[in-house]
Amino acid sequence: MVRQGGKFKSQEEWDGICKEAAELLERGKKLSFAANKLGVNEKTLHYNLKQRNLTTRAQGNTKGAEVPQTATEAKLEAVREELKKAVESKEGNVKSELQLMLDNMRKERDQWLENYDTLQKDNTRLEVEVRDLRETVSIKEKELARLQGELNRAQAELVEARMVNAHTVVDDRQTERITMLKRLIETQHDVIEALL
DSSP states (O other): OEEETTEEEOHHHHHHHHHHHHHHHHTTOOHHHHHHHHTSOHHHHHHHHHHTTOOOSOTTOOTTOOOOOOHHHHHHHHHHHHHHHHHHHHHHHHHHHHHHHHHHHHHHHHHHHHHHHHHHHHHHHHHHHHHHHHHHHHHHHHHHHHHHHHHHHHHHHHHHHHHHTTTSOOOHHHHHHHHHHHHHHHHHHHHHHHHO
């Protein structure tokens, strides 16, 4: 990139500018005219035209006709071309390596997003299960409290019956009922412990 007029111009922009300048020069316009018309610095335009092996002089201008290349200049130009090709080759390799790294990073990001979505779904499922378990425990605790109340009433009735009639034999049905309630309470305790 080349800085021109406070901002940098890309190689593609300079390609277009140089093409227009070459057309102006072919029509016999001077380099200074082309630079002014295209809004760029004359020296920078000259440099970029040379970089692209384009003419830097107005056509038909005999004062500054180009001198034929010497053998040294031809060798120098050949070396420049080889260097340019080597740099372009290296740039291509670097670009392909960077693209590969970018592709790998995108794959990793996609995998992380997929894992995150899976974790979110699992988290939602677990929240629903915990809520359901809390509701079940709440229901079981209410049932346990109800059974405990029945047991307390049955025991109170038994104690009252014994007090009223100390010599009367306790009714087998009441004893059976108390035993059954105790078993239900123990079962409910076991269920609640298993849920927790």
